Amino acid sequence: MIERDADLSGANTLALPARAERLARPDSGEALAGLLAGRRGDEPLYVLGQGSNLVLDGDLPGLTVIPALDRIDYRVEGDQARVTAGAGVVWDRLGADTGGRGWRGLENLSLIPGTAGAAPFQNIGAYGVELADVLDSVEAVAVADGRPVRFLAAECEFDYRDSLFKSRRRGEFIITAITLRLHRHGPCRVDYGGLAARFGDADPATLEPAAVRAAVIELRQNKLPDPAVLPNAGSFFKNPVVSVAHYQRLKENEPELVAFPHRDGHKLAAGWLIERAGWKGRRLGPVGMHRDQALVLVNHGGARAADVRALAGAVRADVRERFDVDLEQEPIPLP
Structure with a gap:
């Protein structure tokens, strides 16, 4: 079934107004292939997860696919477990299910919004x-001819918030499923940020993934606003590498500069830069940077894309002037 002139304001977590000329929600690979086969060759195509x-x-012209x-x-394969999830599966459902089974791998990725199909696009x-640390493979459909294709993790060209699907071959494939490779035993990773402070000197091998997942959820809820309450797209800028x-x-x-070692130098905490530049909690019209997390751009109500662009541009300009650092937007603009 194809909806025409479909409202997309509820299909993006920033709650920006937009409409799709044609909108389809295929529930199988065959249905998706049929959609592609019936599409005009020059018709624009957009793919959304949870937005x-x-x-x-x-507005999005042409065909939009969710x-x-x-x-x-x-x-279960010995000490490992393999999980295959369709592209429409809510990502955090996987974390809850696997953590409840005692399987390690997804606990640190708990409560990240979006779907399984969007996860490899963004890494x-x-x-x-x-x-990239837990992915085994990606199944997809080629947009050009509808044929099924499979990519091993090593073929996905993963990088920081990047992948083959987002960069070099963007628009060529629609992801239909992913397979994850998890561990049934072994240590959890708790050496990063708030987790290190929470678990202190605990032996990672003695921790249950459900406990780490609960800690991650608490940390995220204390730091990040719920999009259902205050519309936002999560971290709005990538952490820059200098x-x-x-x-x-x-x-x-800046002796208090927050940074982490990186193979190309140091990765700076974009939120710290934005806060230091004076934008934490500051508004520009109906949008602003969140009062508790300067990295998150929020819609206080009635915002449009032009408002988002204006605020993002102002933040980038101030950070560039003060630190000689260029911030890169993380959410993808469409169309």
């Missing part, structure tokens, strides 16, 4: 773990 990492900048494939399969990550020399210059002027 938690995008900025809808106006995959509704929601099947989950679990397989989601939190508290020292990325999807050279060692640039970092050392900044550190001399």
